[in-house]
Amino acid sequence: MLILLTIILYFAALMGFSRLTARRDANNETFFRANRRSPWYMVAFGMVGASISGITFVSVPGMTMRIDMTYIQTCIGFILGYFVIAFVLLPVYYRLNLTTIYTYLQGRLGERSYKTGAWFFLVSKMTGAAVRFYVVCIILQRFVLDAVGVPFVVTVVGMTLLIWLYTRRGGIKTLVWTDSFQTTCMFAALILIIYNVVGQLGMSVPEAVRAIAADTHSRMFVMDDFFSTQNFWKQLFSGAFIAIVMTGLDQDMMQKNLTCRTLREAQKDVCTYGFAFVPANLLFMSLGVLLMMLAQRDGIALPTSGDELLPMFAATGRLGSIVTVLFTIGVVAASFSSADSALTALTTSYCVDIRERPADERLRRRAHIGVAVVFVAFILLFRMLNSTSVIDAIYVMCSYTYGPLLGLFAFGLTTRRPVADCLVPYIAIASPLLCFAIDMAAQSLWGYKFGYELLMLNGMLTFAGLWMSGWASDGKDYNVAQNMIDNVK
Numbered sequence: 001m002l003i004l005l006t007i008i009l010y011f012a013a014l015m016g017f018s019r020l021t022a023r024r025d026a027n028n029e030t031f032f033r034a035n036r037r038s039p040w041y042m043v044a045f046g047m048v049g050a051s052i053s054g055i056t057f058v059s060v061p062g063m064t065m066r067i068d069m070t071y072i073q074t075c076i077g078f079i080l081g082y083f084v085i086a087f088v089l090l091p092v093y094y095r096l097n098l099t100t101i102y103t104y105l106q107g108r109l110g111e112r113s114y115k116t117g118a119w120f121f122l123v124s125k126m127t128g129a130a131v132r133f134y135v136v137c138i139i140l141q142r143f144v145l146d147a148v149g150v151p152f153v154v155t156v157v158g159m160t161l162l163i164w165l166y167t168r169r170g171g172i173k174t175l176v177w178t179d180s181f182q183t184t185c186m187f188a189a190l191i192l193i194i195y196n197v198v199g200q201l202g203m204s205v206p207e208a209v210r211a212i213a214a215d216t217h218s219r220m221f222v223m224d225d226f227f228s229t230q231n232f233w234k235q236l237f238s239g240a241f242i243a244i245v246m247t248g249l250d251q252d253m254m255q256k257n258l259t260c261r262t263l264r265e266a267q268k269d270v271c272t273y274g275f276a277f278v279p280a281n282l283l284f285m286s287l288g289v290l291l292m293m294l295a296q297r298d299g300i301a302l303p304t305s306g307d308e309l310l311p312m313f314a315a316t317g318r319l320g321s322i323v324t325v326l327f328t329i330g331v332v333a334a335s336f337s338s339a340d341s342a343l344t345a346l347t348t349s350y351c352v353d354i355r356e357r358p359a360d361e362r363l364r365r366r367a368h369i370g371v372a373v374v375f376v377a378f379i380l381l382f383r384m385l386n387s388t389s390v391i392d393a394i395y396v397m398c399s400y401t402y403g404p405l406l407g408l409f410a411f412g413l414t415t416r417r418p419v420a421d422c423l424v425p426y427i428a429i430a431s432p433l434l435c436f437a438i439d440m441a442a443q444s445l446w447g448y449k450f451g452y453e454l455l456m457l458n459g460m461l462t463f464a465g466l467w468m469s470g471w472a473s474d475g476k477d478y479n480v481a482q483n484m485i486d487n488v489k
Contacts, residue, residue, distance in 0.1 A: 004148050006325050010332060011162045012184070017140035017178045018166035028364055031171030032099050032348050033259055038176045040265035043256050044272040048280060049186050049254065049337040051273070057186065057334040058139060060281060062306025063290030068219040069285045070230040075277045077239020084240070085248035086267040092413065093254070094263040099172055100251050100352045101258075108412040109466075110421030116351035116428050122346060124401040125252055126371075129342035130378035133159075136335040137379065139311055140328070155184030163340045164372045168365070170349025172255055178255070182337040190283055193314060196323050197290045201297065212289045235452055241406065241456050243274070249405045252345035259403050316463050339375075346371045400435060403458020404428035410459060411466045420469040427465035434461055 029035055063071050093101055102121065106114035141152050167174055198208040212218055222230045247253040260266040291309055295302055303312055310424070311320050314327035347368045352358045355367075408428070411419070435458040442448045450457065 004145070004150070005465025006087065006328055007332060010329060011166075013181065014162070014166045014178050014336075017181055018170060018174050021170050021174045021177050026169050026171075026173070026400060028351075028359060028361055030173050031169075031344070031364060032255075032352070032358065034153040034171075034173035034176060034256075036259055036261060038173070038256070038259035038261070040260045040269040041272070042176055042180050043260060043266075044269040046176055046183055046337070047253075047256060047273045049183030050175075050179045050256070052186065052245070052280065052334050052338075054068040057190075057330055058136075058310055059307050060284035061291060062303075064217045064285050064288035064303060065292065065306045065309060067230055068217045068479050069282075069289075070222055071281060071285065072220045072278065073222070073230070073235035074233050074239035074242070075281045075464070077241075078243040078277050079274050080236070081240040082270050084244050086270040086274075088360075088413070089187055089244075089248045089409075090257070090263060090266050090270065093258060093268065094290060098258065099358055100349050101249065102251065102349065102353050105412065109408065109419050109424065112421045113408060113424040114353070115418065116425045117405055118349055120401050120404055120428060121251055122349055122354070123348055125250070125342055126374065128376065129252075129339060129346075130375055131382060133335060133339045133375070134379045134382045136331060139285075140331060142264070152383060153380065156376055156383075159336075160339075160372055160376050160379075163336060163343060167340050167344055168368060171347075172259055172341075175341050175344060176256055176259060177240065178340065181338045182333040186330050186333040187280075188399060188423070189326040189333070190287065192326050193319075193323055194283065194287050194290065194328070196319055196326075197287065197294060197313075200294055200319060208290065211293065212286050215289050215293070217226050217289050217292060219479075226365070229449065234296070238453050238455065241459070245402045245406045245455060245459070249402070249409050250345075250351050252342050255339065255345050255348060277368065292403050315439065318419070343371050343375060400432035400454075400458060403435060403455055404431055404462045406455065406459030407431065407462020407466060411463050415467075416468045419466050423469045424466065427462060431458055431461040431465060 005291060032428050060071065089101075092104060096104060096107075100118070102114060102117040105117045134156075137152070137155055141150075141155055145155055166178065195205075198205060201211075202209065203211065221232050222228055222235075223232050226233075228234075257266050260269055288306075288309060291313055292302065294300075294313065298313075303309055308428060310327070314323050317324055347364060350371065351360065351364050355363060357363050380449060404427075408424075411417075435454060439450045439454060439455065442450065
């Protein structure tokens with residue numbers, strides 16, 4: 001009952017933020033762009049939490065069981081990627097005064113390229129966000145809500161309804177402030193859980209730091225094995241491209257960044273939270289090492305899946321009811337700060353990119369409801385499938401669908417070459433399929449399995465396809481593009 005009360009109070013706080021930030025005269029400009037008045041430091045702080053999903057909150061501590069602390073290599077790569085976003089992509093987005101980033105493709109490459117980019121985002125984000133939210137709902141259901149008799153359907157519908165309620169009027173303006181609140185809750189919960197585990201181990205904080213540093217699982221860098229998926233250079237460049245694609249080319253992640261008053265403020269915002277990912281993830285991985293120490297001391301067998309390491313201690317009451325409450329707050333804060341922005345971004349892209357009616361408030365309200373309904377339907381469908389292999393396959397599919405976005409934007413920004421706009425949808429579909437075939441062939445012939453670098457390969461294949469399509473173009477789709485690219489550069 002305490003857990004349920006905690007969740008209700010948490011959402012009451014979010015509704016309070018919603019009422020404070022969203023006026024009754026809020027319009028589409030407020031919902032989509034927060035009237036371009038967001039303080040950059042609030043956006044930066046909130047983006048740290050928005051970029052850390054509920055799955056990350058649960059999974060990163062467990063990663064240390066399998067790959068030690070080598071994930072920090074990817075986080076360092078994120079910094080490089082965020083610099084590219086700040087000083088290459090943001091100047092373009094601000095110069096063109098974009099509401100959605102995919103509008104850039106319309107002028108540079110053509111109408112079908114524009115729609116292709118928007119549809120790839122919609123499908124990828126809806127599927128990926130629903131899967132992540134589904135996994136979090138399952139964790140909360142299994143470890144928390146089943147104990148108080150809340151059915152899974154009620155959990156999903158109720159939580160999605162609450163997200164819709166506090167975002168329906170202010171949209172992105174509300175999220176700038178609620179994300180900051182949720183980031184505060186998430187890191188407060190994380191730090192208090194770490195402090196509690198340190199106390200359970202009978203250590204002081206300095207002793208815990210030394211114990212983590214001395215542990216075999218604290219290894220951060222892999223320099224000696226190029227064929228390892230954890231090789232430093234692979235992780236570094238993969239991290240950079242992951243940040244560019246899954247933040248810089250993702251409307252969900254960029255929408256809040258486009259609410260800053262000026263380009264300079266937006267650049268400060270992006271660089272600030274880019275650096276914040278290293279210490280943030282170090283905290284999560286340190287918690288994982290501490291939990292393994294605790295399991296070894298108490299003779300507790302480690303779970304087969306790293307995702308169950310934190311819930312095994314925090315959600316089952318082994319560390320006390322206070323930690324269970326903190327775990328619930330942390331997971332809910334992390335999952336909702338990513339799910340609420342996904343629903344808002346999907347609504348924005350549908351109204352602006354697909355329907356091309358950015359001023360239609362009635363459409364926006366209906367689309368927001370429709371997106372929430374589809375979101376619930378996806379989650380319940382995953383529940384019906386109830387197959388880990390299916391969920392894993394969906395994750396893999398989402399990772400493939402970001403490659404064409406990378407290729408489209410890279411081609412548009414780095415070349416002046418025209419494309420055959422009518423061929424772009426086929427190229428965007430063929431590239432992930434070819435990428436999958438190459439991955440399977442590499443595993444079969446050489447025993448090499450692609451890791452995060454698959455994203456780069458996917459983008460390169462799309463880029464090559466667009467380049468070759470230029471031979472089939474007579475240049476008539478390029479008349480607007482030339483002037484636009486000249487102005488941007």
